[in-house]
Amino acid sequence: MAWLSLIAAGLFETAGVLSINRLNRERNAKSLLLLVGAFGASFILLAYAMEFFPMSTAYAIWTGIGASGGALAGMWIYGESKDWRRILFILMILGAAVGLKLVE
Structure with missing residues (x-):
């Protein structure tokens, strides 16, 4: 469940970046609510995942998914x-995460 939460947190981060655009x-108001909702869900799910993973690993995976997702969404x-x-x-970012x- 923690892995699903962490992946979902990264996907919500991507949605938050799209909401900024x-x-x-x-x-x-709708655009602002989407932005606040996406980042809010992302932070809540990340906080939950950090109960099971070390902070450094959870944060790296979260940002990796968000950065890669934002770049891919920009392309598509x-x-x-x-x-x-x-x-x-992008593959290097994901590979590093x-x-x-x-090595945890």
Whole structure:
């Protein structure tokens, strides 16, 4: 359950980043509520996961999922560059987070 919470926290972080972009385009209450809800859920799930994982590992995995998810969402939703080097570095971020868990 802790792993699912940590993965969901990272996905909600990605949703929060997408909500920041939406709020910049559409300044309204719905956009603000989506932003607060996404980051709120992300922090609550991260806090739960940190009861089972060391802080350093949980935080690295959470930020890895969020950073990678934000980059991938930018590529798919907003047409940002899909250069192979970007994909390579996203894989490196995820690999580093997994590596931290393996040497825990």
